[in-house]
Amino acid sequence: DAGVTQSPTHLIKTRGQQVTLRCSPKSGHDTVSWYQQALGQGPQFIFQYYEEEERQRGNFPDRFSGHQFPNYSSELNVNALLLGDSALYLCASSADSGGAYLTDTQYFGPGTRLTVL
Amino acid sequence: QQQVKQSPQSLIVQKGGISIINCAYENTAFDYFPWYQQFPGKGPALLIAIRPDVSEKKEGRFTISFNKSAKQFSLHIMDSQPGDSATYFCAASSRGSTLGRLYFGRGTQLTVWP
Numbered sequence: 001d002a003g004v005t006q007s008p009t010h011l012i013k014t015r016g017q018q019v020t021l022r023c024s025p026k027s028g029h030d031t032v033s034w035y036q037q038a039l040g041q042g043p044q045f046i047f048q049y050y051e052e053e054e055r056q057r058g059n060f061p062d063r064f065s066g067h068q069f070p071n072y073s074s075e076l077n078v079n080a081l082l083l084g085d086s087a088l089y090l091c092a093s094s095a096d097s098g099g100a101y102l103t104d105t106q107y108f109g110p111g112t113r114l115t116v117l
Numbered sequence: 118q119q120q121v122k123q124s125p126q127s128l129i130v131q132k133g134g135i136s137i138i139n140c141a142y143e144n145t146a147f148d149y150f151p152w153y154q155q156f157p158g159k160g161p162a163l164l165i166a167i168r169p170d171v172s173e174k175k176e177g178r179f180t181i182s183f184n185k186s187a188k189q190f191s192l193h194i195m196d197s198q199p200g201d202s203a204t205y206f207c208a209a210s211s212r213g214s215t216l217g218r219l220y221f222g223r224g225t226q227l228t229v230w231p
Binding site: 004006031033035040041042043044045048055056058090092094105106107108109110111113 | 151161
């Protein structure tokens, strides 16, 4: 059973460019969350997708957008890249339990290391 | 505002010793408290998690202690091993108010000396 997969592993961009990161959730999971992890910091929530809709959003500008496909995979898009966008971008998947106990667990992928020059 | 505060920032423990990492939160709506372990260049991996209806949960060498009234929880690693050297993050979420969004602490870098 494959876990959460992300692509690409590493990416180097220059300021002002646009980038798309991809995530495939764990089998059986329908909810995808994206997090940004700056060096030496804990992950910060960007947004969450469920049923192909953005369900909630953290404190990130509109330059950050996303999409979820019918197969539950997801993309994170960042426009007009800034130097401060350099970070590890993590995708986490979970199953929407509708209130049940154990399925709140979020499983993280290996991340995409984005470097903006 | 940091929703979850974690300490210490770094911890050095001798092999066989006990590692203790502490976290505190303010939002009483939080009802799920996981700990993640992260190795360099990897994504966080779920280690152990607890709900506030119990005060302690143990899995192997890892134990979470939870104090609901103090809004604090801690991770204890017994018989620490060099392979435990990693960064540990506590987190908190609420199914009701935040739909499972995880709020992370800043992390604790644990080094276990052989």
